[in-house]
Amino acid sequence: MVKAIVFDLWGTIVETGVNPSxxxxxxxxxxxxxxxxxxxxxxxxxxxxxxxxxxxxxxxxxxxxxxxxxxxxxxxxxxxxxxxxxxxSKMYPEAEEVLADLRKSGYKIFLLANIDKFSYDQVKEKFKLEEIFDKVYPSFQTGLLKLNPESFNKILEENDLEAKDLVMVGDSVDSDIKAAEKAGITGILLDRNNKREYENKIISLDQLKEQLK
Structure with missing residues (x-):
């Protein structure tokens, strides 16, 4: 049974403020x-x-x-x-409500982000990330990128979880989903434009809770 969800930041919870990325x-x-x-x-x-x-x-x-x-x-x-x-940058419209509902339903929610200190300090304050999430794991603090399975192992160990207890939600097949799977963790692809073929996929965070059942 899923006990906790780890989320990517950019493209998943928060939309980048410039395009191209x-x-x-x-x-x-x-x-x-x-x-x-x-x-x-x-x-x-x-x-x-x-x-x-x-x-x-x-x-x-x-x-x-x-x-x-x-x-x-x-x-x-x-x-x-x-x-x-x-x-x-701005938070996706449904994100805050979905995250609050997940916590209310008993799930632990974590943020795992490849991010520099200066960007993190700004978005942390702007979006109250450390209030929304149970724990945050920014790469500049951990020294680990998402592609390193140790980034997921750290979350498991610190929160007394097993791989089967955790799912990863992100918008990148390579840096989010495959990275999680290397650590034995199920990945759920968030494909907002519905353009990619992937079995375990949602097109909005609103669909996540149903996917967890």
Whole structure:
């Protein structure tokens, strides 16, 4: 029986404030000539698994890891775009009510996010994340990205749960669903545009509770 649900943040609970996504824009600014699936692994590990004194310092670490050199004005564009994303971000209309109902129904709910400290501090306050969720697991604090099964094992161990007790809800097959399945946890894909073929899928968080039965 499912006792707890772990949610992704971006694209699941909160909608990004810029389009294309912030990470895709970083790839564009850096002119990285690699598939996005390869770029994102290095970028998120470099930028989102430790704390930096400033956003610029975080981007400098990314540039170093990609063995690049950037003029100062590009750093300014990166920082501006990254801040714009959190400023314009918004919670999906049904999210808060669904999360509150799940807690009222006895489920533990957790947030597992690949995110930097500066974005997290802003959205934490903006959306009261630490009040909505029982526990939050931002990658810059844990040092673990979702693709690392240890990120899920940490949740299981800290909350005295077994893999069968937990489900993962996210909008990415690779970084949310397959990542959870590597840890033996069932994944539920949130496909808001209903464009992907996946057996265990919902198109709105409103459908989640029925899926858990």
């Amino acid at each position: 912030p990470s895709k824009q970083v790839k564009y600014f850096l002119r990285v000539n690699a598939p996005f699936s390869d770029f994102i692994l290095t970028f998120e590990h470099s930028f989102m698994t430790q704390e930096f004194e400033s956003l610029k310092a975080g981007f400098e670490n990314v540039v170093t890891d990609f063995n690049l050199r950037l003029p100062e004005f590009v750093y300014e564009k990166l920082v501006g775009m990254w801040n714009k994303n959190t400023i314009l």
